[in-house]
Amino acid sequence: MEKQAGSNIWQTHIEENMYDNFYFFKKVSLVDKYNFYDYMWMMIEWWVSISEALSSVSNKIKNTFFISKISELKMYISSWDSFSRSMKKIPMIFSNSEIAIIESGETTWDLHTTFLKLSEDLKKIHNLHLKITGALTYPIIIFLFLLVAVLIVLTYVIPAIMPIFNNSWVELPLATTMLISVSNFIRNNAILLIFFFIFVAIFFSFYKNTQKWKLVISNFLLNLPIIWNVYKNYILSIFASTLWTLISSWVPVVKALKLVSKTVNNVEYQELISLISDEVSKWNKITDAMLNLDKTWFYFPADFIQLFSVWEKTASLDVVTKKISSQYSIEVDHSLWNLTKWIEPIAILIAWFFVAWFAFAIFWAILKVTETIN
Numbered sequence: 399m400e401k402q403a404g405s406n407i408w409q410t411h412i413e414e415n416m417y418d419n420f421y422f423f424k425k426v427s428l429v430d431k432y433n434f435y436d437y438m439w440m441m442i443e444w445w446v447s448i449s450e451a452l453s454s455v456s457n458k459i460k461n462t463f464f465i466s467k468i469s470e471l472k473m474y475i476s477s478w479d480s481f482s483r484s485m486k487k488i489p490m491i492f493s494n495s496e497i498a499i500i501e502s503g504e505t506t507w508d509l510h511t512t513f514l515k516l517s518e519d520l521k522k523i524h525n526l527h528l529k530i531t532g533a534l535t536y537p538i539i540i541f542l543f544l545l546v547a548v549l550i551v552l553t554y555v556i557p558a559i560m561p562i563f564n565n566s567w568v569e570l571p572l573a574t575t576m577l578i579s580v581s582n583f584i585r586n587n588a589i590l591l592i593f594f595f596i597f598v599a600i601f602f603s604f605y606k607n608t609q610k611w612k613l614v615i616s617n618f619l620l621n622l623p624i625i626w627n628v629y630k631n632y633i634l635s636i637f638a639s640t641l642w643t644l645i646s647s648w649v650p651v652v653k654a655l656k657l658v659s660k661t662v663n664n665v666e667y668q669e670l671i672s673l674i675s676d677e678v679s680k681w682n683k684i685t686d687a688m689l690n691l692d693k694t695w696f697y698f699p700a701d702f703i704q705l706f707s708v709w710e711k712t713a714s715l716d717v718v719t720k721k722i723s724s725q726y727s728i729e730v731d732h733s734l735w736n737l738t739k740w741i742e743p744i745a746i747l748i749a750w751f752f753v754a755w756f757a758f759a760i761f762w763a764i765l766k767v768t769e770t771i772n
Contacts, residue, residue, distance in 0.1 A: 426463065426464045426491055428523060430464050432521045433459065439511075439517060452472040456469065493661060500513075522635075523639065529731065530632065533734040541748075552584050555760075557585065569766075571766070573762070574763040638722035640657075642723055644658065655671055659671035673687070684706050705718055706718065
């Protein structure tokens with residue numbers, strides 16, 4: 399009764415002070431998360447109490463919003479809640495899979511190892527993100543510079559030379575006519591275009607979280623040429639990595655699959671993994687469920703299913719999932735190399751297309767005007 403009363407007092411105190419501080423950015427990055435688990439592992443490894451470890455970790459983290467949530471976590475633990483139960487009260491920070499892993503660590507009295515596993519798993523995911531963004535940075539920069547150059551030509555260069563063409567009474571080439579039409583449209587409708595793009599941005603900011611939009615994007619990325627291979631390997635790597643962390647923490651297979659389905663950032667894979675979990679709960683094999691639900695091997699390649707069949711024969715799922723995670727991390731690297739090899743020439747080709755169009759449209763028209771004057 400005293401523990402329950404103390405818990406209620408702390409809960410009331412936290413709710414009363416929840417809105418005392420205002421934060422512009424209520425987001426905790428993967429770096430903050432894996433640093434948090436890494437610090438906790440080191441502290442507990444050296445027999446520091448959880449409350450003292452949380453206080454020490456707060457001094458290491460720079461994210462003020464995350465620091466406030468760590469303080470809440472410490473309050474809950476001080477009111478005799480377990481670490482996993484305290485995490486459940488802050489769902490916007492800690493995912494269900496993280497909570498399940500911590501809960502399993504508490505059950506097996508191996509909490510410090512659990513913190514280490516979570517830290518390593520989040521580091522792998524973060525490194526994958528860095529590899530993908532690094533591979534796409536160069537093409538994105540090319541497209542941004544191209545967009546700026548196109549806008550400058552259409553809004554400043556073309557209007558400056560248009561009087562020459564208007565006073566010459568020369569029949570302009572089709573490329574020049576198209577260029578002038580696009581320039582006139584942008585200059586005459588600049589305000590409308592700005593409002594249009596603002597409306598589109600606002601619309602997508604609300605619509606992007608709907609299930610229908612997520613399904614459309616998931617399907618689009620899985621069928622987009624060149625991109626789909628990287629995206630699929632990335633999802634399979636995250637799937638295997640998260641499943642390995644959960645299984646090695648003694649989380650039951652069915653529950654682990656349910657949790658993995660929520661961590662995979664693709665609606666189609668989420669639904670498919672959830673169905674696989676339902677099949678496994680009926681005492682069916684994971685490989686049989688994969689083959690029945692994905693007969694064309696579109697979502698789960700043959701080698702991926704074959705590696706899972708090894709586990710079913712050897713009863714070593716944690717080892718197999720770790721191997722799959724490592725293998726598909728290498729596959730992501732290889733896919734990214736192929737993606738970069740194709741995207742960079744395509745980006746340069748598109749840039750050259752616009753340069754050639756502008757050069758031909760302007761210089762060919764000037765040449766015709768010069769010939770008429772002569």
